[in-house]
Amino acid sequence: MLPIKPIKKIIAGLILLLLVVSGLVYAKRELKNESPKNPSPKPLxxxxKYEARRKWDFSADGIMFNNWAASPAGKKIQASxxxxxxxxxxxxKMEAVIRSLTLPEGARLGFGMMVKIDNEDYILSFGAGASKEFEQLRSLKVNDKISIRSHAISKAPKYAYPIVTGNYVELNGKVIYKRAPRTDGC
Incomplete structure (x- = not known):
């Protein structure tokens, strides 16, 4: 039979170990229930916004873009x-005629094509996406007349045409593409 003093030490050690483990479990549970310390950023x-734009205007990229926008090429693209x-x-809806099934050389806009709208050339860009998503668009041919809707027009010194973001395409009254709504909350 064991003497009583070592048994008391073993029991005291086990109780101490139990207290430490339960404290760690409790602390971990509290951390999970705690609200995030970094709330979502407030809108500017x-x-x-004005200060950020002013800062960008004086950056190298801002100066280059503003010089391009003031040039004849930039003014022509802005007018389009x-x-x-x-x-x-x-x-x-805007009526468009497909001029080319490829984007200009070196374009990094994802899937797209060149179209003519009101006697002006535009890049019609659909962005990067699953090839399945653009399957019906790939069946289009040069000189097809389509109806499109867009949510944005952009321009960049790299491209000689304004960039129209395609949301919706209709061919002969049949919808062949409709951008899926965003699911990320923005």
């Missing part, structure tokens, strides 16, 4: 973009 105020701005803002 008008003053902060302005022609479509009301249709894009109001999400109305």
């Amino acid at each position: 105020t008008e003053a902060e 973009a302005d022609k479509l701005s009301n249709s894009v803002k109001n999400n109305t």
Whole structure:
């Protein structure tokens, strides 16, 4: 039979171990239930937006872009973009004719094509996506007349045409592409 003093030490050790383990479990549970310490960032105020834009305007990229926008090529692209701005803002259909099934050389816009809308050339970009998503668009041919809707027009010094983001394409009254709604909350 064991003497009583070592048994008391063993029991005391086991109780101490039990207390430490239960404390760790309790602390871990509290950490999981705690709200995140970094709440989502607040939207920028008008003053902060203005300051960020001003800072960008004086950066190397901003200066290069502003010089391009003031050039004849930049003004021509802006004028073409302005022609479509009301249709894009109001999400109305625009009639287009496919001019080329490929984007300009070196373009990094994902899947897209060249179209003519109101006698102006545009890049119609659908972005990167699953090839299955664009399956019906790949069946289009040069000179096909399509109806499109867009939510954005952009421009960049790299491209000689405004970039129209395609949301919806219709061929002969049949919808062949409709952008899936965003699921990430933005």
